[in-house]
Amino acid sequence: MLIRWRHLLAALVALPVLGLMVAWLGLIPVGASGGHWAATDWFLHWVMRNSVRTAALDTKTPPLNNAAMLPLAAGHFETGCALCHGSPVQKRSAAALAMLPPPPDLAEVVPTWTDAQLFEIVQHGVRFTGMPYWPTRDREDEVWAMVAFLRQLPDMDGPTYLRLSGLATPIQDGTLRPPALACDSCHAETRLDGNGLIPGLAGQSEAYLLESLRAYADGTRPSGVMQAAISGLEPDSFHDLARFYAGQARQSLPPAQSEPALLDHGRRLAEAGDAGRRIPACLTCHDRADGNPAFPVLSGQSAPYLESQLRLFAAKTRGGGAYADLMIPAAENLEERDIEALAAYFSSR
Known part of the structure; x- marks a missing residue:
């Protein structure tokens, strides 16, 4: 039998129509209990592995040996x-x-x-x-x-x-x-050793903690960890959490060992800034007895945590409460040594 072009064209039109009809009639099973055919399972995993391998080709891996x-x-x-x-x-x-x-x-x-x-x-x-x-x-x-x-x-x-x-x-x-509070799983003072990436909350102002929780909840302070952690909390509980941690006493942690020159550089930036590079003095806003309670206390936080936050601000990805935007111009001209010096200085205070 001679197959003509019009037969092929008719088949090309009929096959999609037939496929749509089968899908509309619900004849394609989607129940997970039936499993995949072995060929389907192999194909999907093969595609996934190839896709991930290709996507990772230009991904640069940072050092991953940091216990923090x-x-x-x-x-x-x-x-x-x-x-x-x-x-x-x-x-x-x-x-x-x-x-x-x-x-x-x-x-x-x-x-x-x-x-x-x-x-x-x-x-x-x-x-x-x-x-x-x-x-x-x-x-x-x-x-x-x-x-x-x-x-x-x-x-x-x-x-x-x-x-x-x-x-x-x-x-x-x-x-x-077991920890007394779910938040204490990470933030309990007994969990902090001065070298971690998790901040201490005890002794921060209620205003700052409340603003932070709200910023995590609405996504203006990006964090996959914190957004998942508070996803099951009612916003009304934020006040209680902020009040609880604001009333806790800070634990005195041994600061990381730093070179005296690095500490001195951090102290000078914190106290006087660097006008030539448009870096303001940190202590103009932070750690002041008469300061804005919505500004966090930096002294005594771990150096790795402070470094990570400064890098996020410098990259314009930190976000936060109503005053977070003030930190972007304050951090955008910091060099890596400035960040390390400021983190070392405030962790030692």
């Missing part, structure tokens, strides 16, 4: 990831294993990805699975912290995970106990 990254990521992992992927202290739930595809055991799959590829997965998520993207695009530092944590996860034991995630906090006799 781990507690920041571990707390988020416990609240946002462990339910599906399991953790060193709990297996994947039956509900997670019933997903299609089921979330993988990270101890098995993390070693098969590079750091850059893990960053792409955590930052952007994976379509057609339950893997979400990071809640904000402006906090690559948080995503890299998660990558550093994931790299350690396959060999992590239960006590280490409990300590890092804040599910339990050390008490005087060395044993562990």
Whole structure:
């Protein structure tokens, strides 16, 4: 039988119409209980791996050997990831294993990805699975912290995970106990050691803490970690949390060891600024007894945390309360040594 062009044209028109008809009639099963055909499962994973590999080609990996990254990521992992992927202290739930595809055991799959590829997965998520993207695009530092944590996860034991995630906090006799507040999982004074990326909240003003919570909630202060942490809170509870931490006493933490020249450079910038480079004096606004209560107290915060915040302001991605915009021009002319010096000086006060 001779196949003519008009036959091919008719087939090309009929096939999409037939496909739409099958879809409209509901004949294509979408139930997860049926699973995928083996060929479909292989194809989807093949496409995903190729996509991630290509997307990661121009991703530059920063150093990931900073231990301060781990507690920041571990707390988020416990609240946002462990339910599906399991953790060193709990297996994947039956509900997670019933997903299609089921979330993988990270101890098995993390070693098969590079750091850059893990960053792409955590930052952007994976379509057609339950893997979400990071809640904000402006906090690559948080995503890299998660990558550093994931790299350690396959060999992590239960006590280490409990300590890092804040599910339990050390008490005087060395044993562990659950934190009194969910926020204390990360921010309890006993969790702070002067070298972390998590800020101390105790002793900050109620006004500053309240503004910060509201900024996290409405997205004007981007943070995937904090947006997930407060997502289940009612806005009415922000006042109580702010009041609670404002009333807590600050713990005296040993500052990181810094060169005297670096500390002196930070002190001069804090006290007098640098008019030639349009850098204002930090102490004009911060840490003043008669200052605006909406400005945070910087003294005694860890140097790594202060460095991270200054870098975010310099990159114009920090955000915050009503006065956050004042910090962008204040930080935009800071060089890396200025940032390190200011962080070292305020952490030592």
